[in-house]
Amino acid sequence: MNEIVRPPASDPNAGWNASPTHSVSIARESSETGQIASALVSALSKLRNPPRNRSVEVSTRGGGKYAFRYATLDKILDLARPVLAAEGLVLFQPISTNEKGGLVLVTRLLHRSGEWMETSIPLPAPGGDPQSFGSAVTYLRRYAVTALLGIASDEDDDANRAAGNHIKDTTPRHERLRDEAGRHTDPVQALVAKAKAARDVDDGTDLLRAWANATAATEALRGRPEWEQLVRHVGVGLRNSLGQMCASAFVRAARLAEPDDVAAFETAWGGEWAHTLMMMQEEAPDTYRALQGHVVAQIRRARRGAGATSAATSEGGEDAAAANGAGDDVAKHSGAGRSAVSEGGPRRAAARRRPEPVA
Numbered sequence: 094m095n096e097i098v099r100p101p102a103s104d105p106n107a108g109w110n111a112s113p114t115h116s117v118s119i120a121r122e123s124s125e126t127g128q129i130a131s132a133l134v135s136a137l138s139k140l141r142n143p144p145r146n147r148s149v150e151v152s153t154r155g156g157g158k159y160a161f162r163y164a165t166l167d168k169i170l171d172l173a174r175p176v177l178a179a180e181g182l183v184l185f186q187p188i189s190t191n192e193k194g195g196l197v198l199v200t201r202l203l204h205r206s207g208e209w210m211e212t213s214i215p216l217p218a219p220g221g222d223p224q225s226f227g228s229a230v231t232y233l234r235r236y237a238v239t240a241l242l243g244i245a246s247d248e249d250d251d252a253n254r255a256a257g258n259h260i261k262d263t264t265p266r267h268e269r270l271r272d273e274a275g276r277h278t279d280p281v282q283a284l285v286a287k288a289k290a291a292r293d294v295d296d297g298t299d300l301l302r303a304w305a306n307a308t309a310a311t312e313a314l315r316g317r318p319e320w321e322q323l324v325r326h327v328g329v330g331l332r333n334s335l336g337q338m339c340a341s342a343f344v345r346a347a348r349l350a351e352p353d354d355v356a357a358f359e360t361a362w363g364g365e366w367a368h369t370l371m372m373m374q375e376e377a378p379d380t381y382r383a384l385q386g387h388v389v390a391q392i393r394r395a396r397r398g399a400g401a402t403s404a405a406t407s408e409g410g411e412d413a414a415a416a417n418g419a420g421d422d423v424a425k426h427s428g429a430g431r432s433a434v435s436e437g438g439p440r441r442a443a444a445r446r447r448p449e450p451v452a
Contacts, residue, residue, distance in 0.1 A: 122210040129204035132180040142245050143172045166235050181205035186234050200237035212237055280307035288330030294377055297334030301383035338369045346388045349395035
């Protein structure tokens with residue numbers, strides 16, 4: 094094992110506890126480092142600085158104020174872990190003790206070969222304020238990870254709480270909600286969080302894609318009050334991010350039930366909404382495709398439901414002519430399974446509805 098000891102005079106954490114128990118920072122590595130060094134070089138070439146997702150205002154004990162932005166530990170780890178894993182590396186940070194019984198934070202990078210490197214940083218004494226101790230540990234975890242990986246996460250001074258300063262979180266609410274959405278494992282809760290956080294075109298597009306990916310979970314709620322509430326949440330999120338037309342199209346498509354509903358929807362798509370949709374195709378094609386995909390899926394669902402109802406009516410002994418008429422009605426509106434929404438977008442749909450010139 095190779096060891097590098099940083100002397101107390103250069104230790105930036107000595108101010109927290111200047112006793113010898115906590116005043117030395119140490120870097121260690123395995124006796125062989127060829128494979129971990131190669132993997133780390135490759136990983137660091139792919140790592141990028143994390144986005145700064147928190148804004149805070151600090152009131153110092155001296156009466157002054159200043160603000161800064163930084164990336165939270167969870168964002169740093171979310172960014173780093175996949176890149177490290179692809180190179181056979183894993184990062185972990187246990188709290189241990191040194192030979193004198195003081196607490197130290199160990200940040201270890203382990204390679205699949207068994208080679209490793211680590212740093213240990215002295216921690217302040219917990220004292221009687223667990224919150225200040227927790228803040229100091231979180232700060233040092235971020236400090237150690239970013240130092241080891243050579244990335245920058247802040248403008249930063251998150252150790253303020255440990256220093257006795259007052260911190261006010263000034264991160265906009267929609268940014269906090271966006272972070273919260275990424276932590277949800279339940280797809281329905283994640284949809285609600287994304288909807289509350291949606292403010293721009295990227296947010297709205299992401300919300301439409303999230304809805305498509307959560308089809309099994311959302312359809313399981315259909316017919317229950319929770320489903321209607323979820324649709325309203327998503328509709329509001331789309332209105333805030335993409336505008337009223339997109340919100341209306343989403344909600345109406347989600348509620349489609351009968352062939353007549355589908356016909357009316359397609360008329361609106363190629364008529365009153367056509368201009369906005371054409372602009373969307375030109376300026377935000379990814380968003381248009383996400384909305385179009387939702388609409389096409391909902392039209393197919395409604396037509397399947399109408400077809401199943403028609404078949405059940407026929408099997409139940411209803412008049413055959415009436416059953417055939419219902420089937421013809423579904424076929425008439427379905428266009429043999431095709432939709433004006435999926436056939437070239439609003440421009441072609443509008444062109445089909447344009448009256449022929451009078452001779």
